[in-house]
Amino acid sequence: MRRNWAVLFLLVSLIVLAGPFPVRAQEGQSLLLFCDYPARVAELGETVTFNLTLRLTAAPPQTVYLDVKGLPEDWDVSFRGGGNVVRAVYVEPDKDASVSLRVVVPENVSGDTYRWTVIARGEGVSAEFPLELTVAAKLPPRLTLSVDLPTLRGAATTTFRYDATLKNEGDEETTVNLQATAPQGFLVSFKYLGQDVTSLPVGANESKRISIEARAYTQVPAGTYPIEVVAVGGESQASISLVAEVTGQPDLTIRTPDERLSTQVYTGRETPIQLLVQNNGSAPALNVELSASPPSGWSVRFAPERIPEIPAGQQVEITMHIKPADKAVAGDYMLTVRARPQDGGYESAEFRITVLTSTLWGVAGIALIAIAVLVVAWAVMRFGRR
């Protein structure tokens, strides 16, 4: 009897001790793990979510742990369930349990097909499911720059405006820096939507119309001026050659040797004024004709009346003879002097002429007083009583 008790105790302890040990898979027990779309395509940096389903057949309800095998270390992988990051799912038999696998594709991997396996391990049951993610490598930014009319012609004072199209043929947005190499004396600026820009973002497969404006800020001589424009965005760059053809034109200014545009003249008296006609343009001024629009009754003449040629950058001295009307009222008058070359617009300068009346009448007034005093003196002589 004592032996029987011992056997019984052994059996009970065996049963009790055997409890925590994994129970061998029994026939018919199975765990099923599957995904609705197991092979996916994603871009770099994209977050991909795989919807996984767990199904338990002929097994008691249990906790199933999930794991991933075969993915590189630096990939961000997490299982999600009910909005939380999870490590295991409690699965009941004949009832589907859903969990999602979230994979963030790193930015720096190469375009390839990545394969890995999701492992689900329960009590005595386990399942594996292969997943596949094809990472499409992005096209690097590729810039093109095109101009409708690369050669423009104009005077030195005009603004050469080239309409250019900047296109990013890559799949990535990039910030494009614009640079220009122009000959000395040219100022090149870039305008986008009316604003001055030096760099601008261009989205993937986007094209932007920019205008390239070249302006000569000094009087450049006539000639052909090449302008190189380079657009640099990241690794890519595009360049274009533009040409500005500057035609010469005369540009006259009228001034005086002492830069004063005012003078004083006496009524009825001819007064000479030295004028300088200067050609600041890039071409000689031919047959420059001088004229003035004086107030009525005035006479204004020039010596010489006509200048055959003023070479570019040179000046010619002429004399203007102003004679106000004999009865001109004293005060300030405006006199407009014009110089008109054979071809081209006229240049005018406004003179402020102060007309002074002669002091001759002042002397006459003094004489009047003198006569009056003489009358008194005569009266004293004639009628004085001593």
Place this chain on the structure above:
Amino acid sequence: MAAKVEAGRLPREGSPWTGLWAVVAKEMADYLTGIRMLILEVLIVLTAAGTVFMAAENLRTTVGQDRFLFLRLFTAQRDPLPAFVGFLAFLVPLIAIALTFDTVNGEFNRRTLSRVLAQPIYRDALLFGKFLAGLFTLTLVLTAIWLLVFGMGLVRLGVPPGGEEVARSLWFLLATIFYGGVWMALALLFSVQFRQPATAALASIAVWLFFTVFWGMIAQGLAQTLVPVRYGLLQEALAQDQVARALTRLSPITLYSEVTMALLYPSLRAFGLVGMLLQLQEGVILGAPLPLSQSLLLVWPQFTGLIAATVLLFAASYISFQRQEIRA
């Protein structure tokens, strides 16, 4: 008559200026202590203070910036008071006439003339002295007013006057003195001519009234008759305006007002229709002030006319006085 002709031929002895300054000093002392002078002074100081105070108030509120702010003190007006120059043109003749209308005939009536001439003073010196004393008194009064105006301007406006402003207003003062001189010489002439002071005063006032009220109308009417505008041409209108202006310039009031305008409005360039047409002419810069010399040249005939008229009227009264019989 025969005695007078003989006197003209006699060789003169001594200077006619002997005793001149004694007469001037005595006469001025009489003027300045007289009650007549006191009344005139109170009258003119009150008007000056009133008009200039109002003008300064006006300038303080309306004028932001003016190169000739002090000149505006004389010309700016504010209702109900007219401008100071207007008052001067009106008051100066009255003062001048009031001071001199009884200079000579008053002495006659008081029978003091023979007593004065019994002193070693020539007739020349007596008349010169009386006239100069009147002129100096007028100068004194007007200078005092001028200083009063500038002082009030300094206090009320708070800016110092510029050099050209002072120069222009000094010329204006000189013109005012000789404007008074014309009326003073006229009153002196009448006081020599008429034995009754009342007659002399009335005659002077009559001349003044004639020039103040009627001469403008008469000149206009005369010009319309002499140079009629037949076809409505601009030249005709100009010619008529010129004639009318020339006629009105026979009046010292016109001369004085034109001198005043040119001196106190530096941007004035011409009078009458010519000045108005100037605005329509091409190339004319309006509003630019003339230099003082040009403003003076513009009214130099008027200015010298005032001085010459003073001198000639005095000469007339001198001749008239010299030819009179003086017996007590």
